[in-house]
Amino acid sequence: MSKKDDILKATQELLWEVGYEAMSPKKVLQASGAGQGSLYHHFEGKEALVLAVIKNIQQELQSEIDTIFLSSAPALDKLEKYILKQRLALRGCKLGRLAQEKSIIESPIRNVISDYFCYVHQQLTETIKLAQQDKVIDRSSDATGLATTIQATIQGGYTLARITQDEKMMSAAQKGVWQLLLRNQL
Numbered sequence: 423m424s425k426k427d428d429i430l431k432a433t434q435e436l437l438w439e440v441g442y443e444a445m446s447p448k449k450v451l452q453a454s455g456a457g458q459g460s461l462y463h464h465f466e467g468k469e470a471l472v473l474a475v476i477k478n479i480q481q482e483l484q485s486e487i488d489t490i491f492l493s494s495a496p497a498l499d500k501l502e503k504y505i506l507k508q509r510l511a512l513r514g515c516k517l518g519r520l521a522q523e524k525s526i527i528e529s530p531i532r533n534v535i536s537d538y539f540c541y542v543h544q545q546l547t548e549t550i551k552l553a554q555q556d557k558v559i560d561r562s563s564d565a566t567g568l569a570t571t572i573q574a575t576i577q578g579g580y581t582l583a584r585i586t587q588d589e590k591m592m593s594a595a596q597k598g599v600w601q602l603l604l605r606n607q608l
Contacts, residue, residue, distance in 0.1 A: 426464045428454040433475045438516055442472060442523050442531070469529055476531050479516050480538045491545040497553035504546070505572060505600045511583035511592035518577045519584075543569050563606045575599040 432454035436445040447461055447468055465471040490504050509515075517535045520526050526535070546569035553559040559568075579595030582588075 425454070425456045425460040429456050429461055429464065429471070430475055430478065432456075433471055434479065434516075437472065437475060437520065438513055442520055443525050445472075447471075469531065473529075473531050473534065476517070476520075476534045480534050483516065483538060484541060487542055487545055491549055496558075497549050497556055498558045500549050501546070501553065501572075501603065502600065505576070505603070506596050509576075509580070509592055509596075511580055511589045512587065514580045514584050515577060518580060539573065543573055546572055558607055559603070560606045568603065568606065572599055572603070 429450060432450050433445070436449055436453060440449075445468075447458075450456075450471070451458060451461060461471070465474065487504075490507075491500055493500065495503070517538055520531070521535055526532050547565050550559060550563075550565040550568050554561045554563070554565065575595050575598070579592035582591035582595065
């Protein structure tokens with residue numbers, strides 16, 4: 423692994439552990455074992471480094487989403503797999519947890535995170551519409567509203583699990599939104 427890769431990996435871990443504002447170049451250097459020259463040789467500064475890492479995370483998570491939603495499985499099975507999938511609830515969403523930080527909202531990093539959430543929302547909405555066409559979800563249900571509810575519940579599950587330090591909060595949120603979706607079945 424190259425020094426650049428070591429720096430990227432250390433940054434990703436630190437972002438997930440402490441967030442953007444608490445992460446410093448000094449902490450990245452300590453965690454990666456790289457020298458200050460290496461960091462600034464590859465990246466102009468903290469924001470450029472984090473932007474590169476966030477783009478990598480976005481691609482990784484989007485690949486996971488594509489595995490679920492671009493499969494040939496029936497629409498309702500795709501929704502179940504997404505909603506009920508195992509998540510590291512106490513660590514939080516790799517991207518969602520950063521959305522609460524003021525520095526992120528005022529940075530180009532926000533656009534990458536926003537693009538990911540818009541992509542997930544689009545996949546959920548399209549899959550709900552397919553389930554409606556398959557007559558397994560009531561056609562009078564608002565597909566966009568259901569997609570938003572699913573996304574908000576998953577992100578809320580992360581928040582509740584982290585603040586209570588109880589993974590069962592995520593599980594309860596997932597099961598609850600799944601049950602609500604099933605109530606929209608025909």
